[in-house]
Each structure stands twice: as structure tokens, then as C-alpha cells.
Amino acid sequence: MYKILIVEDDEIISREIASFLSTWGYDTKRVVHFDKVVETWMDYGADLVLMDISLPYKNGFYWTEKIRTYSKVPIVFISSANDNMNIVMAIARGADDFIAKPFDSQVLVAKIQAILRRTYDFSGKTDLLTHKDVQFNIGDNVVSYNGQSVELTKNEGKILRLLMEKKDTIVSREELMEYLWKTDYYVDENALSVNVNRVRKKLERIGIVDFVQTRKGIGYIV
Numbered sequence: 001m002y003k004i005l006i007v008e009d010d011e012i013i014s015r016e017i018a019s020f021l022s023t024w025g026y027d028t029k030r031v032v033h034f035d036k037v038v039e040t041w042m043d044y045g046a047d048l049v050l051m052d053i054s055l056p057y058k059n060g061f062y063w064t065e066k067i068r069t070y071s072k073v074p075i076v077f078i079s080s081a082n083d084n085m086n087i088v089m090a091i092a093r094g095a096d097d098f099i100a101k102p103f104d105s106q107v108l109v110a111k112i113q114a115i116l117r118r119t120y121d122f123s124g125k126t127d128l129l130t131h132k133d134v135q136f137n138i139g140d141n142v143v144s145y146n147g148q149s150v151e152l153t154k155n156e157g158k159i160l161r162l163l164m165e166k167k168d169t170i171v172s173r174e175e176l177m178e179y180l181w182k183t184d185y186y187v188d189e190n191a192l193s194v195n196v197n198r199v200r201k202k203l204e205r206i207g208i209v210d211f212v213q214t215r216k217g218i219g220y221i222v
Contacts, residue, residue: 005046042130068094148206
């Protein structure tokens with residue numbers, strides 16, 4: 001199920017969009033704290049963003065530029081400010097499409113379907129995992145945080161990927177070992193501890209402290 005983030009401060013419009021998209025099988029989330037658009041997007045892990053231009057605190061152009069520093073997630077502007085200048089500015093900031101208000105809901109869905117198909121059917125889902133302001137690009141094993149980055153090894157990347165895909169859930173040592181080595185023969189559990197500690201040390205290099213936490217006798221959690 002694709003996840004769509006709705007950045008629209010008109011509550012009636014945002015609720016109508018969310019309700020209509022849910023009938024098409026999409027999971028939706030409405031931004032309610034408009035000073036935390038990027039944080040909401042990161043925590044939700046949206047596959048597509050619907051972005052209004054006129055918003056409290058900062059406008060849609062600002063938030064699009066912020067999201068673009070982290071991800072190529074599709075962004076579609078929906079706005080009544082549909083003059084040529086605003087359309088050009090939206091595209092220049094990184095938008096993938098622009099839909100003028102008022103719009104037909106069927107047209108909105110058709111455009112969303114086309115963009116999702118173009119983005120993910122051929123290239124797969126996005127490679128970016130995000131949690132607590134930490135971004136992990138599983139395509140190149142690079143972790144980014146507060147403008148700094150560090151590259152992980154293959155096994156380090158696999159550990160962080162599984163933990164972030166199951167964020168807020170304890171992942172057992174046995175599951176991690178199976179995921180890492182996929183073998184029938186015995187692997188020293190110390191090998192897992194060594195790899196987890198290496199992940200922690202690399203994260204600490206860019207200021208990420210206590211991200212991977214141990215649950216003694218059980219496993220790990222982020």
C-alpha cells in the first residue's frame with residue numbers, strides 16, 4: 001500500500017482528499033503541525049507528497065526544497081495559486097506535477113497513479129529509510145544526519161536496514177544473525193555484537209548517539 005502525505009492547511013480539503021484516496025486503497029496522513037513538515041514526512045515514510053503553496057510558518061516551496069535535500073520522493077503541488085510563475089517555481093523547487101484548485105478528485109487520482117507507476121514500478125520503492133532525523137540510503141549504504149554522512153559496510157548496512165525497517169520494535173539477535181548470514185552452521189554470537197558495535201561507532205562519528213539500543217538478552221531496537 002502506497003503512503004501519501006497531505007500537506008494542506010485547509011482542514012476540510014485535506015480531510016476530503018484523505019477520505020477519497022483511502023477509497024482507492026492508499027494510506028494517507030495529514031500534516032497537522034505545519035512547523036514540522038519534514039519531521040512528519042520522515043516519520044511517516046511517504047511514497048508521495050501532496051503539497052499546497054500557502055501554508056502557515058513556511059510555504060510549500062520552502063518545504064519542497066527541504067525534502068529534496070533528503071529524497072527524490074514524488075511531490076505534487078495542489079494550489080489555487082496556479083499562475084504560470086507559481087507553476088514554474090514549483091517545478092524549479094523539485095515538484096513533479098502541479099494540480100490547480102479546484103480539481104476533480106478523479107483527475108487527482110489519475111495523476112497520482114501515473115506518478116507512482118512511473119516512479120516505483122520500474123525502479124522499485126524508494127531507497128531511503130528515515131527515523132528520528134536519521135536518513136539511511138540502502139542503495140549506497142550511506143547514513144546522513146544533520147548535514148553529515150558516513151558509509152557503512154555491507155553487513156553494517158544490513159543490520160541498520162533491518163532495525164530501521166522494524167523501527168520501534170525489538171529485533172532478536174537470532175533474527176539479525178539469520179538475516180546477516182543465512183546459514184545452517186553455527187555462527188559465534190560475538191560476531192553479531194562486533195558488527196553492531198561497529199555500526200554504533202560509525203553513527204557516533206556524525207553525532208548519532210544511542211540510536212541502536214540493546215535489550216539485554218533479547219536483541220536490539222532503534
